[in-house]
Amino acid sequence: MEGIPHPVPRTVEEVFQDFKGRRAGLIKALTTDVDKFYQQCDPEKENLCLYGLPNETWDVNLPVEEVPPELPEPALGINFARDGMQEKDWLSLVAVHSDSWLLAVAFYFGARFGFGKNERKRLFQMINELPTIFEVVTGNVKQPKDQSATHNSSKSKSSGKASRQTEPQAKGVKMSPPPKEEDESGEEEEEDDEQGATCGACGDNYGTDEFWICCDVCERWFHGKCVKITPAKAEHIKQYKCPSCSNKRARV
Secondary structure, X not given: OOOOOOOOOOOHHHHHHHHHHHHHHHHHHHOOOHHHHHHXXXXXXXXXXXXXXXXXXXXXXXXXXXXXXXXOOOOOOHHHHHHHOOHHHHHHHHXXXXXXXXXXXXXXXXXXXXXXXXXXXXXXXXHHOOOOHHHHHHOOOXXXXXXXXXXXXXXXXXXXXXXXXXXXXXXXXEOOOOOOOOOHHHHHHHHHHHHOOEOOOOOOEOOOOOOEEEOOOOOOEEEOOOOOOOHHHHOOOOOOOOHHHHHHHHHO
């Protein structure tokens, strides 16, 4: 809760300065002032919020009483989770919510003062140049590059069936026959196996015009329609288990 009035930012640069000030205050609370912050978040008290202020300070306080509030409010009741988690996990959770709140405040000002598309884009780019509070608190400031490397290495570890796809899709999902340009020497055998595949549900042969998905446990192929999986749904499946394999695990 902000007891001292602060100038209302109206330009992209002013909103960014406001963002930086609040961010600096929140980082102090979760790093250099962490002992003081921890003590103030007493679970015996009512719902408490962590506020970052434009002058690079922070405050733990009750939420504002006015409805709707003048500014977006931070996460409510952070003190209730304090003793139920490891301290580092609790601080990381507060950091994530603080990042979300900072963006909400910045874009609230943008909406309030009519920022256009280019102004909003410029504001986000300026914000995006700074590490998030979560990255600072957890020590993962260089995380974006690391994540990119991890993402690329995980792609290279995809199963043979997944690597034959023409589009990046969920593991084991096949939409169309593999292109012959890819590793002709090693792929021809796999293509022959694939053309002779039958659906593990209905028993029909593989068809190039149909959507198929492979079970990552038994490695049998199924028509998407037979196991009620659409291409869109398959995009979000990291490891697909057919109904038969799923039922076996449930019984175990």
